[in-house]
Amino acid sequence: xxxxxxxxxxxxxxxxxxxxxxxxxxxxxxxxxxxxxxxxxxxxxxxxxxxxxxxxxxxxxxxxxxxxxxxxxxxxxxxxxxxxxxxxxxxxxxxxxxxxxxxxxxxxxxxxxxxxxxxxxxxxxxxxxxxxxxxxxxxxxxxxxxxxxxxxxxxxxxxxxxxxxxxxxxxxxxxxxxxxxxxxxxxxxxxxxxxxxxxxxxxxxxxxxxxxxxxxxxxxxxxxxxxxxxxxxxxxxxxxxxxxxxxxxxxxxxxxxxxxxxxxxxxxxxxxxxxxxxxxxxxxxxxxxxxxxxxxxxxxxxxxxxxxxxxxxxxxxxxxxxxxxxxxx
Amino acid sequence: xxxxxxxxxxxxxxxxxxxxxxxxxxxxxxxxxxxxxxxxxxxxxxxxxxxxxxxxxxxxxxxxxxxxxxxxxxxxxxxxxxxxxxxxxxxxxxxxxxxxxxxxxxxxxxxxxxxxxxxxxxxxxxxxxxxxxxxxxxxxxxxxxxxxxxxxxxxxxxxxxxxxxxxxxxxxxxxxxxxxxxxxxxxxxxxxxxxxxxxxxxxxxxxxxxxxxxxxxxxxxxxxxxxxxxxxxxxxxxxxxxxxxxxxxxxxxxxxxxxxxxxxxxxxxxxxxxxxxxxxxxxxxxxxxxxxxxxxxxxxxxxxxxxxxxxxxxxxxxxxxxxxxxxxx
Numbered sequence: 001x002x003x004x005x006x007x008x009x010x011x012x013x014x015x016x017x018x019x020x021x022x023x024x025x026x027x028x029x030x031x032x033x034x035x036x037x038x039x040x041x042x043x044x045x046x047x048x049x050x051x052x053x054x055x056x057x058x059x060x061x062x063x064x065x066x067x068x069x070x071x072x073x074x075x076x077x078x079x080x081x082x083x084x085x086x087x088x089x090x091x092x093x094x095x096x097x098x099x100x101x102x103x104x105x106x107x108x109x110x111x112x113x114x115x116x117x118x119x120x121x122x123x124x125x126x127x128x129x130x131x132x133x134x135x136x137x138x139x140x141x142x143x144x145x146x147x148x149x150x151x152x153x154x155x156x157x158x159x160x161x162x163x164x165x166x167x168x169x170x171x172x173x174x175x176x177x178x179x180x181x182x183x184x185x186x187x188x189x190x191x192x193x194x195x196x197x198x199x200x201x202x203x204x205x206x207x208x209x210x211x212x213x214x215x216x217x218x219x220x221x222x223x224x225x226x227x228x229x230x231x232x233x234x235x236x237x238x239x240x241x242x243x244x245x246x247x248x249x250x251x252x253x254x255x256x257x258x259x260x261x262x263x264x265x266x267x268x269x270x271x272x273x274x275x276x277x278x279x280x281x282x283x284x285x286x287x288x289x290x291x292x293x294x295x296x297x298x299x300x301x302x303x304x305x306x307x308x309x310x311x312x313x314x315x316x317x318x319x320x321x322x323x324x325x326x327x328x329x
Numbered sequence: 330x331x332x333x334x335x336x337x338x339x340x341x342x343x344x345x346x347x348x349x350x351x352x353x354x355x356x357x358x359x360x361x362x363x364x365x366x367x368x369x370x371x372x373x374x375x376x377x378x379x380x381x382x383x384x385x386x387x388x389x390x391x392x393x394x395x396x397x398x399x400x401x402x403x404x405x406x407x408x409x410x411x412x413x414x415x416x417x418x419x420x421x422x423x424x425x426x427x428x429x430x431x432x433x434x435x436x437x438x439x440x441x442x443x444x445x446x447x448x449x450x451x452x453x454x455x456x457x458x459x460x461x462x463x464x465x466x467x468x469x470x471x472x473x474x475x476x477x478x479x480x481x482x483x484x485x486x487x488x489x490x491x492x493x494x495x496x497x498x499x500x501x502x503x504x505x506x507x508x509x510x511x512x513x514x515x516x517x518x519x520x521x522x523x524x525x526x527x528x529x530x531x532x533x534x535x536x537x538x539x540x541x542x543x544x545x546x547x548x549x550x551x552x553x554x555x556x557x558x559x560x561x562x563x564x565x566x567x568x569x570x571x572x573x574x575x576x577x578x579x580x581x582x583x584x585x586x587x588x589x590x591x592x593x594x595x596x597x598x599x600x601x602x603x604x605x606x607x608x609x610x611x612x613x614x615x616x617x618x619x620x621x622x623x624x625x626x627x628x629x630x631x632x633x634x635x636x637x638x639x640x641x642x643x644x645x646x647x648x649x650x651x652x653x654x655x656x657x658x
Contacts, residue, residue, distance in 0.1 A: 095497065132573070134471075142463075142473045146492065146574050153493040157486050163475065164482040168424065244461070245475050 004036030008077035011084030012040035016227060020081060021049060023228050028053045030079055031236045041072050063105035069112035076118040079235055082109055083125050088151040089191060095150060102154030110161055114170040122173040123234045124162050126155045130177060131292045138294040148290060159247040166246050174234040179252035182221035183318035192287040199260060200315055203275035204268050206328050212281035218293040220252035223317040226308045233305050241303055251297040251307035253314060263311040267319055268327050333365030337406035340413030341369035345556060349410060350378060352557050357382045359408055360565045370401050392434035398441035405447040408564055411438055412454050417480040418520060424479060431483030439490055443499040451502040452563045453491050455484040459506060460621045467623040470578060477619060488576040495575050503563040508581035511550035512647035521616040528589060529644055532604035533597050535657050541610035547622040549581035552646040555637045562634050570632055580626040580636035582643060592640040596648055597656050
């Protein structure tokens, strides 16, 4: 077996995948060792970024198809970041595809790693979508998983598989339940949660954003940068500290819409805030109300996962990382 | 579609399957309608009991093999009791078989029902083995599932699939987490939990039983008769009352070993109690200590699931159902 450090990223073309790769290009070490190689897997052939301080190999592949998972781990990567998956909306509209990619793809990858026998660290991105309530206060570390979506069900199943493969010694898995990622870069999308990012991102770019819910609506967020920090911390965490429960809710910054708007005002002034249009949407209100609002992620905090400080910092990170530090006038 | 009431039982040759069939032979109705037919499926060809007041068809089949699940539901049974599975110990020693039978078998059955499109009631027996703690008091209805076994993982995954297939309208599923079934009829087995039944069953049959744990050890139990009652209640429960959370912990009678012994004394006298040999086994003590001891099954109780009254009743049910009402001298 090659002892050079080799990192596999599935779902490498996604937003989290791209940011993880960029971060590892800037800080090309894991667990104190220099990264020698990365393999990037995604459905469409992921583009290898230029100027990486290590070799990059790309692979177009659907892990749920025969042989693909084995091929992806054929070189025995010591770190596997399993980010691949069909997103929430698509998993709901295309049941078969969602189950195939999100459940079979994950199981086949885990099984290919088991067959390989080299026992890597596996970091799996789960989601707060595993929670379905009923909620009576903040979600705690021992709260049950009752997802309202096929996406959430697939994540909950992935967590169970990860925990069992880890318990049995097939690999060292850590599952991290990501909260809403805010401010999500890119274009507005149709996700019901899209406005949490839109009301910051669009006004700072001089564009109009729609706000479909009341200003007292409370939600919990992590910046993309904090999320990448969670992934890297999960990759190097001492497994012994997990007490056999390797799936963890990640900490998040709880903030009302009013609080988000005040953070926007600090970064972009009244002009930015004036670009928010209040257009109530009772369907979105109902969906958002069914989500958990706050988390007591005590285990993750005790294990050293570091959240954003507050929503001001979340906005500042967006300005730094996406707008090159400058808010357009 | 045939409107005659047709009931499918998978795992029909197991203890619970046999008792369910016997009960339905005595009370051949479900949801107020007479049962016209039953299909019994198990790995080995299950024996059709004689004298049933309805037609019985048997089928040897492994639901995890291609075509078997579709064949099992080809006649569109309106009630499906999915009891089939590899037991805890075997799922732990044979990882691949456990995953194949307990995960694939369940998923293939659910998918075959979805493809059939007739939306039956599906009752799935889950288990208290889904719980792994850490325990800080009784297990409540919103407690997380962190199984310590591949068997428990498969049950937790089956629950997630059941909930999603139910949410999406593919069938009406109810998952019931059974506690320890005591007094389990038959021979002593090697399960770590075997002694909970042994210390009642063997002494009442004039035989010696080993007690490997301290008398203050607390555990929760349901009689086989109560378990069958849970299955039948789950089959006819109003789905609207489940609030989209169709997996339920079943109520159980909490009792110390000392309490079990006193119940034995009432039924079998000091002579029966004298047949218990105290032989401490620290491995079994450790395993039993890792299990949940008590449950607050408030949802199930509110939904009308009826547990045994106390451990005296559990012993009395054993005497009635297994010993024809008579304790041998």
